[in-house]
Amino acid sequence: MKERNKPILEVKGLKTLFTTKRGVSKAVDGIDFTLHKGETLGIVGESGCGKSMTSLSILRLIPSPPGKIAGGSVYFKGKDLVTMSEDEMRKIRGNEISMIFQEPMTSLNPVIPVGEQIAEALRLHQKMGKKAAWDKSVEMLKLVGIPSPEKRAKQEPFQLSGGMRQRVMIAMALACTPEILIADEPTTALDVTIQAQILELIKDLQTKIGMGVIMITHDLGVVAETCDKVAVMYAGNIVEHASTEQIFADPKHPYTQGLLNSLPKIHEDQDELITIDGSVPSPYNMPAGCRFASRCPYAEDICATHQPDLISHSEDVKVRCWKYTDKWTGKRDKEGVV
Amino acid sequence: MDTTAEKNIILQVDRLKQYFPVKKDSIFKPKAYVKAVDDISFELFEGETLSIVGESGCGKSTTGRAILRLDEPTDGKVLYMGKDILTLNKKDMRKLRGDLQVIFQDPFASLNPRQTVKQILNEAMAIQNVVEKSKRKERMLELLGYVGLPPEALERYPHEFSGGQRQRIGIARALAVNPKLIICDEAVSALDVSIQAQILNLLKKLQKQFKLTFLFISHDLSVVRHISDRVMVMYLGKVVEIAEKKEMFDSPLHPYTKALLSSIPVPDPTLKRDRVILKGDVPSPIDPPGGCRFHTRCPFAAEKCKQEEPPLRELVNNHFVSCHLAETLPV
Amino acid sequence: MLMFILRRILQTIPVIIGVTFVVFFIMQLVPGDPAVLLAGEGASKETIEAIREQLGLNQPLYIQYFEYLTNVFKGDLGVSLKNSQPVLNEILVRLPITIELAFFSIIITIVLGMAAGIISAVKPYSLTDVSVMLVALLGISLPSFWFGLMLMYFFSVKLQILPVAGWDSLLHVILPAITLGAGGAAIVARMTRSSMLEVIRQDYIRTARAKGLRERIIIYKHALRNALIPVITVVGLQFGALLGGTVLVESIFAINGLGRMIVDAIRMRDLPMVQGGVLFASLIFVVVNLFVDVFYRFFNKRIELN
Known part of the structure; x- marks a missing residue:
């Protein structure tokens, strides 16, 4: 069903660079994905892989300088966000594409009542009057499950718990009924019982509003429970892209496999966890070949010298790995190294 | 796992209380306390890993700090090999710190940035005077070997290492003094999963090699499941349940434990679970609810739960729970 | 909040008694x-x-x-040794002049300082920023007696658009107030700039941008209120420095204010007058601090919780 409609968001070859004293870092290095109405895409990866920078780049919120979108396009309803004027872009932020962040403790303005923080977006985008915007923000607080919303709306963030602040963030993001919600690690700073509440809430509101969700997370559990499809990022690239069922049942990229293996399992006992040796290459000094080659148990000569493309492996699976091309010799497999 | 009866108790915590005074906002109000740890007792057997789990503010880290006397506890006893740690004077306590070591969450904050790894390890050994000066270099290289760092690491500074490597340095420092018990306070929480797996494997290997006892404090239940022999669940300064790991994860008795376990997102999209989602937030530890502290969020709470505090009792063999209704709840 | 103001006022009582104690014994x-x-x-x-x-x-x-002490609380500060007039009368004549001077100076400190700080912070490291901060550095470095004389020379003697000295009209206020307020303005400007730059990096500013707000609203509504919290404290401290500065400025511009009165009294060894003057100067400082605290509290309600 997803393939039949046109996507509401189409990211093509997006590139974001950071220029610092240490050199140029390719935080996001040419990534592609699409998002459809009502769909949830997970972007997963470890710290520094570029997942948060991807989400900030979509809304052009990367701190600049030192960051800069260096190439590619982000088509939202046919228009390219990358080349749009700042005025047009502002009409999209918080209105048609909204974002919530990891730290509910610091993401709300500490000296402005939370109701006002929600209402100002409504006055701006929906041209509502003062009273109407306030009433709507109280209604939003009620919608996200905050008890006695009239009273809470007048309070400042420090009077609210972490879970409640994240609810306020969600209320703020959804006030203008956006078509896309970007959730950047929305539950990472929260306790597990509160995380369950917030994920449930996002899912619930998604079905109500019918928006597309981009879920940025490092937690594969969160991906499994909330996403329809997943993009796995490593060192600024997408290395694998597939449906959630597919990626957990049959991960193709050696990095995805390693990531899943290194998780401690909640329902079974293991003596030893399978780990990925080594560490991520420096963003200032990326290898010429595949960025995972130095850690990869299958790496061959070509992996060290040539970077593979993100190729379609099967209908639903894209993978960036020489192993799935005809360039692959399978030498190490045959020799029994792996 | 052996039955606990045959095992030696290395550490016994008896009715430990840790109250922190709260700044008053009026001279007319009575003095208020955060009851971070409120009358808890448990024991730790030699060579095992006991994990303390719970959400922020449950008192798990405070318990670890109180045992090490990083904060002086308000009341209670902490018996290490039969001796009450809390009554020791400064000198004896310092001697004992060789036996009790700690690894913190943020290895960067707990390593002096101006010291090389060599100086860090040397200092640890010098304080406890465990190794002769002439043999220290040899011992340092040995320690680096144990934690999987190259010999060149000795001359480098903490900022030159990645998060996982820094945690290895922290572990090497703890090992330097031949400890018997190591308290790991969220030791792997700040690490990415692939690095976390490396550190967990390392901890397990070292435990076997040196017959270490771990008190493992964590909020991450999958990690706890992997590393523990026994698990203790805390809520608002109280112990709600203690059991052997398998028992705890397969048949939890306390409604809070059940909710906690069902809240963890599982990396398996084919698994559809009946989830218990708790309502509301954890109440303030300054003025915790009377009776059972969980009754305000418990889906099963009865009248008795509001009135009477449930004692921690052994319901099944070695499985302790503090819930009035534990026998009658649906499994 | 009311409770806090009340408690804060009660707290000033021991401070005031302490001041009388110090003033009395220093004179001994x-x-x-x-x-x-x-x-x-x-x-x-x-x-x-x-x-x-x-x-x-x-x-x-x-x-x-x-x-x-009992006399002080009865409003009796003794009589001047010089002319046998009650000290209080003399102070009440002089005080309004000094307060007026201080008021205009602090206005200059706040308005000039904050405006310069904000202009600098909006485009950091730009030409505007660098020039504004250079001027601010000059403002901090110039001694006020020299700066005052230069202003006097330029505006009064050369251009002849402002009176040289005295205290008759609002025109007379301008030069002394600028002299007195300039140093503070420079400090407030630097503080505002660094505080703004700090605040602009915060997560909630990113949230405001993600909401689609205009940069102007982000700066004035979301950033400034938070950035002002540390600036208020600096302004309060500046007021203390400003009171000390009146002694110099009043002498330069021949203004018959409290500062000049104290200087004259010291020269004449008129002890009751010095005592009374210092006591009043301290009182002003205590009252201003009270206002700063209440203001600070109003801007930063979070400290109520901690």
């Missing part, structure tokens, strides 16, 4: 016996003794202090 340390001074050269021992008796100077120190 000043060499010279007031009775001898008052009796004049060559007075007989009996006369001195009589004066001492009359002024209560033969009483033990703590009784003298106690009497002084």
